Amino acid sequence: MPFQKPDAIDRHIISILEGNGRATNREIAEAVGVSEGTVRNRIERLIRDDVLRIVGVTNPARLGLNTAVVISVSGELARITEIAESLAAEESVVYVGYTTGNADIIALAFFPGNDELTDFMTQTLAAIPGIVKAETNIILKPVRGPFPGATANLVSRHQAAALTSLRA
Numbered sequence: 001m002p003f004q005k006p007d008a009i010d011r012h013i014i015s016i017l018e019g020n021g022r023a024t025n026r027e028i029a030e031a032v033g034v035s036e037g038t039v040r041n042r043i044e045r046l047i048r049d050d051v052l053r054i055v056g057v058t059n060p061a062r063l064g065l066n067t068a069v070v071i072s073v074s075g076e077l078a079r080i081t082e083i084a085e086s087l088a089a090e091e092s093v094v095y096v097g098y099t100t101g102n103a104d105i106i107a108l109a110f111f112p113g114n115d116e117l118t119d120f121m122t123q124t125l126a127a128i129p130g131i132v133k134a135e136t137n138i139i140l141k142p143v144r145g146p147f148p149g150a151t152a153n154l155v156s157r158h159q160a161a162a163l164t165s166l167r168a
Contacts, residue, residue, distance in 0.1 A: 003049050009034060010042055014052060017043075021054050065092075065110035067117050068139040071125075072103035079130030080104050086128045092120060103135070 006014070012032050016023050025039040032039065046052035060068065071093075075083045080098070087107045088096040095108040111117045117136065125134050 001045075001048075004045065006046065006051055009038075010046060010051075013039060013042055014046070017052070017054065021056070060110040064112050067111040067113055068142065069109050069111065069117055070137045070139065071107040071109060072099075072135045072137070073105040073107065073125075073131055074102070074133040075104050076130040076132060077104075083128055083130050090120075090124060092116075 009032060013028055016028050016031055025036045025043070029036045029039045043052065047054070060066075071087075073083060073087070084096050084098065084105050087093050087105065090109070092109045092111055093107050094110065095106075097106050098104065099106050109117075109120070111120065117138075121134065121136065125131060
């Protein structure tokens, strides 16, 4: 089957699952205003098309990982891939991406506290060949994220309006 770009109903289903990955098809159908069969078929299609993956997501703070950090890395161009792979292999790092602008790579990592972050910077990062510069930005307070409760109300006004007009 050809790829079908997610529409407003798909996005509404996704937003519900982001808030509660264990929501039943019936609960989702009632919230979206479609049949359970429609929800089931759409979820199957979204999974098949690699738009949606249903997984358990931990809350880092509840695991004692209270220091969230964005790490910007500049490196020798010939070693960017090696640097990114080294970062991705670290247990504390949950996201690594190539970027444009002032940094070549951005990573998101979680640590129990500043001491562990300092150790990571001075020992782990310092040992990765090719890093020219690394800058950290501690996230003081997350506003929105993929952790429980943070995305429970993500159906925005414009998505709700789009769903209303779709049903009309």
